């Protein structure tokens with residue numbers, strides 16, 4: 112494997128790994144806060160058990176998120192030193208604020224995880240909320256840094272020099288809002304569906320119904336609301352991409368030729384040599400509408416982009432189809448769920464509805480990975496869109512392939528251990544939390 | 557603002573060494589504790605460290621962010637020339653952080669516990685070793701961005717006796733900090749005496765390791781003694797550190813909790829001050845003389861301004877909260893067990 116490819120793969124692997132843990136770290140505190148709130152309000156011990164059971168799982172995810180994040184802050188330099196040398200001072204603002212957010216999160220987490228029965232219950236509850244808010248803030252900030260790579264702002268690029276740096280303007284770049292919104296919703300949708308799916312599986316097996324029903328309802332409610340909003344925000348993102356990165360839009364839509372009344376290409380296999388898409392369904396005018404809000408408008412194709420500046424097409428296109436497909440599916444499930452809550456209560460306990468959620472367990476996370484693939488691969492060959500090429504940013508150190516193999520092994524084993532631990536947590540639920548509602552705190556030390 | 561940012565950089569490094577260092581030290585002590593006493597040592601240390609370990613390690617992230625935002629060239633030179641030790645450091649951080657949490661949050665207590673424990677103690681040793689090697693390499697003057705071949709660019713930049721000696725010294729300091737910290741957390745008199753003995757032993761080890769650093773410096777031709785003792789600040793700092801060490805030895809057996817901790821922290825601060833002062837404003841010495849100076853490698857003024865304000869405002873939130881966290885969880889020797897422990901039927905409980 113050549114070093115450049117190895118560096119890109121290692122970056123992709125590390126980010127793809129971290130994003131799963133960071134989504135959970137951002138969202139689970141809110142689920143716990145809701146369950147915790149119900150416990151404090153109703154004194155229904157099952158809610159306390161749900162909160163505690165979740166918090167143990169979350170502690171594992173947090174630690175893994177924290178170490179993988181620490182790795183990332185070094186990896187930016189280890190793999191892309193030339194990029195960081197110039198970009199650091201420009202897009203560093205969100206990172207320096209993020210430091211504060213992480214810190215507050217880590218402090219609040221200490222209070223929350225170890226604070227049971229030590230503090231005023233509402234103070235303890237509040238520390239859990241602070242974990243959530245600061246996690247969300249750090250997610251938004253780091254996405255702002257990524258958005259700057261897509262839509263560089265806050266400096267003048269003159270003869271290879273980066274002049275008139277304005278870190279605040281860099282932070283509030285053009286892509287910031289759409290990406291932060293879409294990412295935040297994605298975190299809620301993905302985590303909500305994953306957690307709901309696990310509890311739905313337990314419900315279908317008829318285990319600890321009281322416990323799993325309460326947990327399922329909280330997760331499903333968050334996930335479903337986010338999944339309904341997600342396509343709207345995705346549309347906003349797509350319009351944004353059309354405006355600021357026409358090459359990326361063309362790649363993800365496999366739109367080779369500039370045309371008016373451009374067709375939306377559903378599915379299909381792009382053929383980059385022949386500049387066409389095989390086996391696709393085409394809806395005339397739809398792409399023009401989705402990208403620019405008007406069925407007639409011209410949409411820039413890859414033919415307008417200089418060949419050396421064209422992104423790959425197959426990967427972003429397929430990834431985009433996967434994301435949108437799963438997004439539509441999740442939106443459908445969410446709609447059914449709300450219908451059930453509103454009109455068809457008997458559906459709520461039916462095996463088929465739970466089965467839908469079980470089937471959708473990994474959907475959100477697959478969509479997250481796919482979406483980031485669109486964003487990152489679609490930006491190629493640029494690391495800073497239009498300013499610096501990825502190939503010029505890579506470290507001069509040879510042998511990166513070995514470091515990539517090493518990280519692959521590490522992340523693979525970590526994933527296995529995390530899954531193993533999670534499995535054990537879930538298996539312990541009957542022993543730890545199986546108390547008939549109402550008995551005093553039999554289950555907790 | 558330049559000096560605000562530089563001060564925060566040193567502050568973050570110092571606090572990482574003190575707090576994160578004590579945290580690494582906990583694992584180091586466990587490694588060198590007889591099987592018989594391991595469980596008590598482990599439990600005493602972790603009741604104390606559990607709630608605060610994530611916060612302790614945030615100082616590393618703060619230091620790295622300050623480096624890449626405020627001193628991008630220094631960050632990039634380090635990332636290239638010290639790639640290999642940084643990579644090994646990262647592997648240590650991953651292994652240690654995850655093993656620490658897994659052993660505490662694994663719902664079942666069975667043989668996996670000893671796997672986590674093994675990973676945890678060895679990575680606690682290796683991680684500070686590489687922190688020391690990296691720090692030593694910043695001073696040693698073998699970092700060479702223009703090196704012609706792989707070995708001198710990426711290996712000899714950090715693999716030298718001075719770096720190794722500083723690494724060993726760092727490990728000893730971490731163990732020392734942790735053992736001083738534990739004394740105040742002991743729950744029985746026997747444990748307390750055991751921790752005190754351990755601390756005394758570690759003071760001797762740290763002293764020996766410190767001497768080793770000077771020997772290694774001599775061997776590599778570095779005038780370390782002149783750097784540190786050749787100016788009033790360094791001389792005073794080391795003098796004060798020595799006096800406080802004597803004081804510490806004297807008060808160790810007195811059953812005090814805070815004074816020994818403060819004294820130990822003070823000593824490490826003084827050592828860092830002496831070294832930092834001798835080198836300021838240089839942050840990395842390059843091969844054949846030139847330096848990467850903190851004052852010359854600053855990012856553009858607008859960035860430093862923004863970074864400085866972010867750090868100042870951030871501390872307004874962080875420091876009180878952090879203080880309250882430490883305050884709340886001090887002396888938790890006999891807390892309500894943080895999580896209900898449970899064993900699967902048939903599983904062996906350690």
Ligand code: HDD
Nearest residue numbers: 290294297342345346348349435438475478479482483486
């Ligand atoms: C639960 C996850 C999820 C779901 C269901 C969707 N997305 Fe998404 N999408 C993401 C998760 C995601 C993401 C992983 O979070 C990305 C990567 C970068 C970003 O900001 O969000 C993303 C990026 C992303 C981009 C590129 C943004 C950029 O490069 O700035 C577009 C155009 C869309 N999405 C559009 C959609 C549409 C039209 C969807 C319709 C259903 C959709 N997404 C569902």
Ligand code: HEM
Nearest residue numbers: 132133136137173176177180181183184213246250253617
């Ligand atoms: C879109 C991408 C990202 C999102 C949404 C995100 C979000 C988060 C969140 C919410 C956390 C805290 C939760 C947890 O600890 O599990 C976290 C941890 C962390 N992230 Fe990321 N992150 C992203 C990418 C990155 C990148 C590119 C870096 C480094 C440059 C990074 C650095 C870190 C660090 C250092 C931590 C540890 C903080 C701690 O100890 O709590 N993250 N991330």
Ligand code: HEM
Nearest residue numbers: 119122123126127130253256257483484487488493494501
């Ligand atoms: C966590 C979600 C993210 C995922 C899954 C992700 C995914 C990827 C992928 C797949 C690549 C390789 C692209 C290629 O070379 O073809 C990549 C590259 C990269 N990403 Fe991201 N990314 C994420 C967020 C971020 C963030 C928040 C930042 C920075 C603030 C970032 C910085 C980079 C850099 C520096 C590269 C290498 C240069 C490049 O290939 O353009 N990424 N990422």
